[in-house]
Amino acid sequence: MKRNTLLIVLIASFFLTYVPIANAQNNASGSWKAGSARVIITPQKPLWMAGYGSRTHVSEGVLIDLNAKALALEDAKGNKVVLITADLLGFPKNVSDRIRNGIELKYGLKKSQIILNGSHTHSGPVLSDALTDIYPFNEQQKEDIRKYSDNLEGKLINLAGKALKSMAPAQVYAQNGITRFQVNRRNNTEKLLTPFTELKGPNDYSVPVLRITDKAGKLKTVVFGYACHGTVLDLYKFSGDYPGFAQLAVEKMHPGVNAMFFQGAGADQNPLPRRTVALAKQYGNELAAAVDRVLGDEMKKLEPSISTAYSEINLTFATLPTKEELTKDVETFKGWEKNWASNQLNQLQNGKQITSYPYPVEVWKLGNLPIMILGGELVMQYDLDLKKLFGPDIFVMGYSNDDMAYIPSETILKEGGYEGESSQRVYGLPAKWNSDIQVKILSEMQKIAELAGVKKK
16 A cells, blocks of 8 residues: 555656646647737836845946746647746746746646746846845845845736736747857956957857747747846946847837847856946847847748646755854855855754755747756856757757756866856855766756657757
8 A cells, every 4th residue: 555655656746847738728729829928127216236246235226127028828739838038137946936836826837837037137136035145235125125026026927927818829930040249258368358369168159039920920029048148237227238238129120029038058158348338238239130130031930839848956066064164264254255154154053054956947849949948057068068969959048947056067067166166155055066967957858858849869
């Protein structure tokens, strides 16, 4: 009896994690249905801004509004998915979980049917349960962040509903474009950029584009991505950085269209040169021009079918800091690193030191288009490895569903530096990742890709 019960539990656990879509009903049109919606998410009062540890005070106004946008799709069998993009650094786990749970409760979509992608602008607000060691929040500022985050969660749950409600017969197309302002920041020194005669990689200049039209062919929604940090600007004014300007430019080229940006595997890629509004606009216009060129060319029409799969991998850390090491760090570290050491010591002493992390991975297959979706600050090597496995035309999204830390490659872990070693402290993690992180992630992506019907090349 016990053995049978265990088997039932194991089977149930498997399907809770992996079954892509259940209880779908054929839609009457037998074709795609699509709907999109948008909402302004610019804070209405000064808040701490996320992304740069060097900031010393709250925001001072708005350069351009921050937006969240949603695309809902339904295939010929009635299977549904929702993509939400937002002008934010990323979605912390607790915020993401509450949004996705809310969407499931109200609209019946599972995690495998939802993507939350942050553009990784460094000119957006801090959210709840994120970057708590970096900034010297006072109690009122913490409360302001909590209230903004709570309001944001409600807005995004409702946004998903608006996109679902607005669905109408549609056509969906996909294609990759190209633009070249990303620079691998680990392999090229920013201060020496001018005299360089060549830029070193790894890089991927792809601009993935989805075109969604109504049945008559009128353009309604454009989804596009790029793999590059949102770090042109370091002002104290809210903005979507170059992705925000790119969305505005696409919408200006195509009035009435909802333009949505998603961040790719841009953790080790910077827009260079940078630090002026003019450059942010330039890169936004360059990206928009690449998107517009793709829209004007022949694109692959996607058949109205959806399959998805989702999983969470138990990623472990390398050697965890001891009580003695953290005590010494508290005495010797300064600034936010001292805060990190103090908080880690407190967690250790209270038996709450984390030893692993549930890392989210997801695969969508829209028609014959595979979309690989991974959490955290994903470095370029994952993009390149996934394209070797599944083909050069796939779309790769990083910064999705949870932005918990940098996700380095095995090479970057060995080399060290910010992305491989010290950045984990920024996110409040106890140590750098174990050396098996890349193998684990790529292995799990292959498993769930197979479940979603995506074959290796």
